[in-house]
Amino acid sequence: MTVIPQQPTTTAETSGQRHLPPEQRQAIRVRVIRRMGVYALAILISLWIMIPIVLIASMAFSTPSAVRSFPKEIIPDPVSTDTLEFFLNAEGILRSTVNSIIVALTTFVLSTIVATPAGYAISRFVFRGRDAVRLGILSVRAFPIVILAVPLAVTFINLGIYDSVYSLALLHTALVLPTSVLVIASVFASVPYELEEAAQVFGCTPVRAFFSVVMPLTLPGIAAAGVFAFVTSWNEVFAAVLLTLTNRTLPAQILFSLDKSGDPFKFAGGFFMLVPSLIFIFFIRRYLFNMWGQISK
Amino acid sequence: MGQIVIENAVKKFGDFVAVDNVSLTVEDQEFSVLLGPSGCGKTTLLRAVAGLGVVDSGRITIDGRDVTYLSPRDRNISMVFQNYAIFPHMKVIDNIAFGLKMRKANKAYIKERVEIVSQLLHIENMLDRYPSQMSGGQRQRVAVARALAVESKVLLMDEPLSNLDALLRLEMRAELKSLLAKLGATTVYVTHDQIEALSMGDRIAVMREGKILQYDHPTKVYDYPSHHFVGGFIGNPPMNFIPAQVQIVGGKLQVTIGDFNFTPDDTAILGALKPYDGKTILMGIRAENMETFNEPVEGGLRVTVDVVEPLGSQNLLTIRFHGETIKVATHPDFPVAPDKDIWLRFPSNKIRWIDRDTSFAITPDMAQVMS
Numbered sequence: 017m018t019v020i021p022q023q024p025t026t027t028a029e030t031s032g033q034r035h036l037p038p039e040q041r042q043a044i045r046v047r048v049i050r051r052m053g054v055y056a057l058a059i060l061i062s063l064w065i066m067i068p069i070v071l072i073a074s075m076a077f078s079t080p081s082a083v084r085s086f087p088k089e090i091i092p093d094p095v096s097t098d099t100l101e102f103f104l105n106a107e108g109i110l111r112s113t114v115n116s117i118i119v120a121l122t123t124f125v126l127s128t129i130v131a132t133p134a135g136y137a138i139s140r141f142v143f144r145g146r147d148a149v150r151l152g153i154l155s156v157r158a159f160p161i162v163i164l165a166v167p168l169a170v171t172f173i174n175l176g177i178y179d180s181v182y183s184l185a186l187l188h189t190a191l192v193l194p195t196s197v198l199v200i201a202s203v204f205a206s207v208p209y210e211l212e213e214a215a216q217v218f219g220c221t222p223v224r225a226f227f228s229v230v231m232p233l234t235l236p237g238i239a240a241a242g243v244f245a246f247v248t249s250w251n252e253v254f255a256a257v258l259l260t261l262t263n264r265t266l267p268a269q270i271l272f273s274l275d276k277s278g279d280p281f282k283f284a285g286g287f288f289m290l291v292p293s294l295i296f297i298f299f300i301r302r303y304l305f306n307m308w309g310q311i312s313k
Numbered sequence: 314m315g316q317i318v319i320e321n322a323v324k325k326f327g328d329f330v331a332v333d334n335v336s337l338t339v340e341d342q343e344f345s346v347l348l349g350p351s352g353c354g355k356t357t358l359l360r361a362v363a364g365l366g367v368v369d370s371g372r373i374t375i376d377g378r379d380v381t382y383l384s385p386r387d388r389n390i391s392m393v394f395q396n397y398a399i400f401p402h403m404k405v406i407d408n409i410a411f412g413l414k415m416r417k418a419n420k421a422y423i424k425e426r427v428e429i430v431s432q433l434l435h436i437e438n439m440l441d442r443y444p445s446q447m448s449g450g451q452r453q454r455v456a457v458a459r460a461l462a463v464e465s466k467v468l469l470m471d472e473p474l475s476n477l478d479a480l481l482r483l484e485m486r487a488e489l490k491s492l493l494a495k496l497g498a499t500t501v502y503v504t505h506d507q508i509e510a511l512s513m514g515d516r517i518a519v520m521r522e523g524k525i526l527q528y529d530h531p532t533k534v535y536d537y538p539s540h541h542f543v544g545g546f547i548g549n550p551p552m553n554f555i556p557a558q559v560q561i562v563g564g565k566l567q568v569t570i571g572d573f574n575f576t577p578d579d580t581a582i583l584g585a586l587k588p589y590d591g592k593t594i595l596m597g598i599r600a601e602n603m604e605t606f607n608e609p610v611e612g613g614l615r616v617t618v619d620v621v622e623p624l625g626s627q628n629l630l631t632i633r634f635h636g637e638t639i640k641v642a643t644h645p646d647f648p649v650a651p652d653k654d655i656w657l658r659f660p661s662n663k664i665r666w667i668d669r670d671t672s673f674a675i676t677p678d679m680a681q682v683m684s
Binding site: 208210211213214215216217218219220221224229232233 | 363364365384385386390391392394395396398399400401402411412415416459463
């Protein structure tokens with residue numbers, strides 16, 4: 017009973033598709049071609065980003081001699097950690113890694129502490145000069161770091177805080193704040209103010225309303241802004257070179273020793289720089305998607 | 314439960330006066346509706362009662378307690394918001410329990426209240442869902458349940474049904490009305506939908522430009538609008554307003570419309586109309602309150618029918634008369650066709666006379682003050 021009637025319907029469906037009028041078949045073909053175009057573009061963009069990453073990763077896991085040879089293998093053979101070990105054991109690398117982590121974490125904490133209330137104020141309150149503040153925030157980005165760094169170095173020397181990881185973290189915080197503030201402001205703006213008002217009506221103080229309603233909804237966004245700050249600081253090289261001498265961060269250290277070292281060192285260094293960013297983005301990716309889904313519903 | 318008294322409330326946004334010296338009393342357990350077009354100040358007034366926007370001057374008391382400057386949580390109110398404002402990161406059960414949790418009620422009581430209100434609103438099977446897994450109507454129910462759970466003295470509703478589709482709105486309207494009547498909460502309900510206001514409210518406050526023009530029972534507001542605007546805003550079709558001239562001829566007061574004249578047989582109003590001798594006023598009458606005839610009658614105005622719209626329960630006629638459009642509702646059995654002449658009679662007790670200068674209704678009381 018159940019099997020027999022199914023067969024004719026399936027054949028009817030397929031034969032129905034086969035006998036579509038030509039203009040409909042044409043329309044379907046156009047759709048397919050368009051879809052293929054989109055996929056081709058997506059694949060192209062992915063390759064554009066993926067190929068260097070794969071190359072760096074595969075070189076980092078090859079033996080130093082394989083790195084120097086040509087043509088290079090896509091999958092390292094034999095897999096070896098010699099190159100990475102060589103890099104990590106190189107002089108100053110471990111110390112500068114610790115420095116980098118301190119700077120990046122400090123930047124992460126400072127920027128979140130400053131940008132969260134700032135973003136909240138910009139998104140929630142209408143105050144005189146709000147637009148000027150927004151513009152002012154953005155205009156900080158307009159000054160190239162090259163111009164900022166030299167006078168800052170002088171100022172830091174005068175203040176006696178030159179060559180310190182924490183002064184560098186201050187500058188990194190200043191660098192990421194415009195973006196962090198605007199990102200966090202847009203995150204707050206996506207939470208209707210009505211929710212806070214509802215919380216207040218049902219017994220919250222404004223502060224409690226913020227922590228029990230707004231915070232849970234915006235945490236992924238704020239975290240994303242914080243991770244952005246971390247990654248930016250981790251990757252920043254110019255200010256790091258200018259503002260530190262003995263307390264170099266990882267990018268500064270690598271840049272410093274770049275011309276004195278061979279390909280294995282470069283590839284291993286590149287890989288080592290890349291991995292934290294990739295890992296962080298991978299972990300916040302879920303929250304980034306989730307954030308928009310949750311709030312827009 | 315509690316009585317809400319608003320005295321001389323003023324709220325300005327810059328130069329814009331949103332609420333202009335409004336006084337309003339909502340009696341204990343009463344269902345009051347603030348009705349008006351957008352921008353009339355109805356939501357601002359509600360928010361002032363809620364404590365979400367403090368008035369610039371004036372006084373608001375709830376249950377005899379001055380709450381003018383109290384924060385929302387200290388006012389013992391609950392509220393249903395226009396966009397529901399239910400918390401997306403909490404399950405339905407936590408949303409409903411939110412107010413009680415914040416007030417640190419004990420767990421057994423919270424459980425009991427959640428059970429009761431979720432059953433009242435038929436969402437007892439959805440307590441473990443997140444709002445994003447629910448339809449608009451269901452979310453609306455959660456918002457109402459959350460407001461009812463706290464058993465506050467005053468329930469405020471800001472256009473709670475405006476986001477629902479027409480059919481659901483109709484259903485929720487009746488359900489909400491019976492629910493609130495059962496609970497007996499003092500309710501202030503904001504809407505721009507006059508049908509909603511008429512069907513739900515014990516009293517309706519019609520607002521325009523920050524002022525309350527009339528505050529009365531729905532039937533009074535409908536039949537006896539105190540202001541030109543009220544008659545035009547409420548009712549579908551709106552009240553007809555026909556310019557008419559008052560003349561005293563040989564000691565007898567007459568009202569002239571075009572070349573038609575008649576004398577209202579309501580002595581109380583005659584006195585009130587006397588000061589308008591020689592002036593033009595407006596005669597307001599509802600579409601369904603005119604008597605229609607197929608042949609000339611004593612005191613009947615002859616008009617020509619322009620459009621006939623059969624609406625099932627009635628036929629709506631559009632009549633053009635001296636540049637005015639008059640809407641007349643007739644029984645579906647009344648034989649009529651476009652371009653046909655019919656005769657209209659205006660029962661005096663159904664007419665609302667409006668002063669053209671002030672736009673307010675002319676009432677016998679006013680005449681006593683004036684004379």
